[in-house]
Amino acid sequence: MKEKKEIEWYFPECFDEASCLLKKEGVIPHGGGTSIRRASLGHLFGLIELSHLPMHYFLVDDGIIEIGATNTFSDVIENIRKIDPKHILVKSLWQAASTPLRNRITIGGSIAYFPIWSDLMGSLIALDAEVTLIGKNEGIYPITQYVNDRNLRNGTLIKDIKFKQNGWSSYYHRESRTNFDYSSFNITILLKTTKTKIEDIRIVLVGCTKKYKRLIELEKYFKGKKVTKINSEEILGSIDVTFPAKKLGSPEYISHLAGIQLKRGFEEILNS
Ligand SMILES: Cc1cc2nc3c(=O)[nH]c(=O)nc-3n(C[C@H](O)[C@H](O)[C@H](O)COP(=O)(O)OP(=O)(O)OC[C@H]3O[C@@H](n4cnc5c(N)ncnc54)[C@H](O)[C@@H]3O)c2cc1C
Known part of the structure; x- marks a missing residue:
């Protein structure tokens, strides 16, 4: 045997x-x-x-939030809520999986694994987070570099992530058939406005053909525009994102739905 x-x-x-x-x-x-x-x-x-390593910290220093890799989704929600109850990570992570799972899923594991249904990665990409690595590729890297360069992952450990605290308004939408289902796609929007104009905006879709897409062209279109001059119907035609077929429906149906949800997202965040 x-x-x-x-x-x-x-x-x-x-x-x-x-x-x-x-x-x-x-x-x-x-x-x-x-x-x-x-x-x-x-x-x-x-x-x-990893739980015996000193990586379970949550620090806020000089406008930078630093989160150790062994923090669970629940830890992050609890800690960030104390400083910014409307933070994008509070909005996105509380919708992930179930309470027992949120008590187990770690930040480090979710970055390394990056499932196509991730409720974490859209926020981190939009926030321009940086990842601290230990081991073979020791150093600090932009999150998108870590995601796109497989060589960075071999023989390395994620120690923490950091990003600027900044005063973003935020919007998160998670498209799924039921609350507990994996999301078919999700949308993250971060926005900064002066009195009347859009100063900065970040738009990230997760769940599309290439796993994620930051809508850079659309961000450029928005920047500097007067909030009252935005026509969300007009924007829809310029969105170029494809999706694989999912339980929710065909690629065409999901693309159409993503467009509608993006439009709703813009309307909600611009009017808030
Ligand atoms: C039923 C179910 C539903 C789920 N629903 C959702 C959901 O709706 N939204 C969502 O966002 N997630 C969801 N998840 C979680 C997601 O699918 C992954 O399981 C999770 O992100 C992995 O995190 P982990 O901490 O458990 O990592 P692990 O499973 O421990 O590890 C994942 C990978 O990362 C590596 N790794 C772990 N920690 C580190 C580190 N610090 N540095 C480098 N590499 C590391 C491991 O070696 C492994 O290769 C769900 C999971 C389950 C089981």
């Missing part, structure tokens, strides 16, 4: 120890463990449990 493979658990207490473990073949970090399923354990020899 074939012998059952034992998976070794490691519990490092300092980053040097964790860095050494990351060099071992088939040994990967374990955050909340919600994506490390039995089916994918075949190639694994060990798991590095």
Whole structure:
């Protein structure tokens, strides 16, 4: 009979120890463990449990928010709510999964895994967050660089993320068939206005063909415009995003729906 493979658990207490473990073949970090399923354990020899590392901090210093990678979605909601109850991460994360799952899913695991239904990544991309890495590619990187460069992920550990506190107004929409379902797509909009004009805007869609898209052209169109001069019907024609087929419907149907939800989002945030 074939012998059952034992998976070794490691519990490092300092980053040097964790860095050494990351060099071992088939040994990967374990955050909340919600994506490390039995089916994918075949190639694994060990798991590095991260909860003993000093990464469970939440700091606000000189206008920068710094969140350690082992904070769960629930931790982040609780901490950010104290300084900004309407923060985009409060609006997005409380809608993710269920309460027991939000108590387990970590920030680090969700960035590294970046599922197409992520309720975290749209906000972090819109906020221009930076990721601090430990191990092979030690350093601080823009979140989009981490997402797009697979080489950065091998043998590295996400230690924390940081972003500017800034006074954004925000809008979040999560499209799903039921509350507990994975989202088919989600929309993040951040906005800054002077008395009458749009000073800055960030628009990110998650769940599309290339996993995410920041609508840079649309952001350019908005910047400097008078809020009263925006015609959201007109904008819809300029949105160029494609979607794969999902349980919600065909690619065409989802694209159409995303356009409608974007329009609603603009109207809501511009009138708020
Ligand atoms: C039923 C269900 C519903 C869900 N619904 C949603 C939802 O609606 N919205 C949503 O946003 N998420 C949802 N999730 C969570 C999502 O699918 C992933 O499971 C989650 O983001 C992974 O986070 P984790 O902390 O559990 O990571 P883990 O499962 O521990 O790890 C994920 C990957 O990241 C690596 N990793 C972990 N921590 C680090 C680190 N610090 N540095 C580098 N690499 C690391 C691991 O090695 C692994 O490869 C759901 C999960 C489940 C099971």
